[in-house]
Amino acid sequence: MDVFESLESTVRSYCRGWPATFDHASGSWLFDENGRAYLDFFAGAGALNYGHNNPVLKRALLDYLERDGITHALDMYTTAKRDFLHAMSDIVLRPRQLNYKIMFPGPGGANAVEAALKLARKVTGRQSVINFTHAFHGMTLGALSVTGNSMKRGGAGIPLVHATPMPYDNYLDGQVPDFLWFERLLQDSGSGLNEPAAVIVETVQGEGGINVARAEWLNGLARLCARHDIVLIVDDVQMGCGRTGPFFSFEIAGIEPDIVCLSKSIGGYGLPLALTLIKPELDIWEPGEHNGTFRGVNPAFVTATTALRTYWQDDTLEKDTIAKGDRIGAALTRLARQTPGVPMTPKGRGLARGLAFESGALAGKVCAAAFERGLLMETSGPDGEVVKLMPPLTMTNDEIESGLGIVADSVAAVASA
Numbered sequence: 158m159d160v161f162e163s164l165e166s167t168v169r170s171y172c173r174g175w176p177a178t179f180d181h182a183s184g185s186w187l188f189d190e191n192g193r194a195y196l197d198f199f200a201g202a203g204a205l206n207y208g209h210n211n212p213v214l215k216r217a218l219l220d221y222l223e224r225d226g227i228t229h230a231l232d233m234y235t236t237a238k239r240d241f242l243h244a245m246s247d248i249v250l251r252p253r254q255l256n257y258k259i260m261f262p263g264p265g266g267a268n269a270v271e272a273a274l275k276l277a278r279k280v281t282g283r284q285s286v287i288n289f290t291h292a293f294h295g296m297t298l299g300a301l302s303v304t305g306n307s308m309k310r311g312g313a314g315i316p317l318v319h320a321t322p323m324p325y326d327n328y329l330d331g332q333v334p335d336f337l338w339f340e341r342l343l344q345d346s347g348s349g350l351n352e353p354a355a356v357i358v359e360t361v362q363g364e365g366g367i368n369v370a371r372a373e374w375l376n377g378l379a380r381l382c383a384r385h386d387i388v389l390i391v392d393d394v395q396m397g398c399g400r401t402g403p404f405f406s407f408e409i410a411g412i413e414p415d416i417v418c419l420s421k422s423i424g425g426y427g428l429p430l431a432l433t434l435i436k437p438e439l440d441i442w443e444p445g446e447h448n449g450t451f452r453g454v455n456p457a458f459v460t461a462t463t464a465l466r467t468y469w470q471d472d473t474l475e476k477d478t479i480a481k482g483d484r485i486g487a488a489l490t491r492l493a494r495q496t497p498g499v500p501m502t503p504k505g506r507g508l509a510r511g512l513a514f515e516s517g518a519l520a521g522k523v524c525a526a527a528f529e530r531g532l533l534m535e536t537s538g539p540d541g542e543v544v545k546l547m548p549p550l551t552m553t554n555d556e557i558e559s560g561l562g563i564v565a566d567s568v569a570a571v572a573s574a
């Protein structure tokens with residue numbers, strides 16, 4: 158570990174909870190340099206929906222590299238990009254009757270968010286953005302300004318402005334009708350609310366603690382945005398690409414956001430790729446107005462295209478994800494019932510699941526106990542109080558059962574301590 162501790166910045170974080178040196182991985186398993194196996198209930202924070210080194214994606218990638226396919230090309234036209242655009246259109250957008258232009262904003266999720274915010278401001282001529290309590294949108298300054306976590310915000314070193322938080326679904330425990338406060342502020346010329354350019358929302362807040370917005374809440378939000386001519390941005394960086402079941406997490410609400418941010422699993426193989434999907438009438442960028450060196454890593458186009466062709470030509474994966482998610486949800490409900498001394502609340506949708514504890518300390522202990530038993534899980538939520546279960550969508554039912562067994566053992570160990 159010496160070189161990591163002596164040379165790598167103190168900003169490193171995941172390695173602190175998982176003090177192993179990982180060497181290789183396959184499917185739902187990682188192996189450390191001593192050959193110890195770890196089952197993955199983390200999936201690269203949502204970047205590995207199809208598992209590690211998925212053999213179908215790996216074959217396509219190796220073939221592409223072997224034939225000296227283009228690796229780097231900024232935003233030049235390439236055959237790999239053409240294939241990807243066709244796959245997005247034919248397999249994802251057209252069957253869902255969605256009409257979006259596709260922008261490549263940079264390699265990661267925060268790039269997709271920055272581009273979305275910039276474009277909404279350019280289109281509307283307004284500066285202010287509405288975000289939600291416990292939101293997470295990334296670490297760059299624009300994305301951080303619409304993120305809730307105070308520790309992360311503190312890292313900015315400057316005031317984070319031009320964003321106003323509103324209560325996320327159920328933030329007020331159902332005591333207030335949806336959007337009462339938001340709509341009142343919009344309607345009242347004396348409210349002091351700056352007229353918003355955009356609303357940015359996650360349908361399920363991953364980093365915020367696996368908070369699930371109801372379909373009717375999302376639908377109400379879309380209608381509110383339409384009424385007030387506000388650009389609706391859905392940040393599907395973590396919950397898109399099938400994490401909650403359907404390809405886009407907002408499909409259950411029957412809405413069509415103005416802008417959609419995708420990253421993480423869109424590349425399919427854990428390679429960096431991000432998209433900002435834009436309704437055609439909003440695509441008013443000047444050429445090069447949003448630029449960047451890594452806006453389309455071509456090997457990621459290859460694995461992304463292969464993932465779409467392999468997993469999204471029919472609804473098998475979607476149905477599997479929902480069934481597996483229900484199975485995990487039921488197991489967590491049973492576990493909470495069987496451990497009366499330790500209050501726990503199961504949360505989630507599809508294969509984005511969580512178990513909320515009363516404190517971050519407890520949730521952290523459960524994750525540490527799971528790591529000792531060979532299972533990787535992280536915590537989320539403002540105080541790290543939610544144990545987050547996000548296996549690859551391709552995890553088998555047997556693997557899920559064995560992971561859930563470790564979760565139960567870990568909770569029991571922490572409860573008895």
Ligand SMILES: Cc1ncc(COP(=O)(O)O)c(C=O)c1O
Binds near residue numbers: 394
């Ligand atoms: C919803 C959401 N948006 C944006 C981001 C930022 O993505 P990245 O870390 O690739 O910049 C994340 C990362 O976890 C996320 O969960």
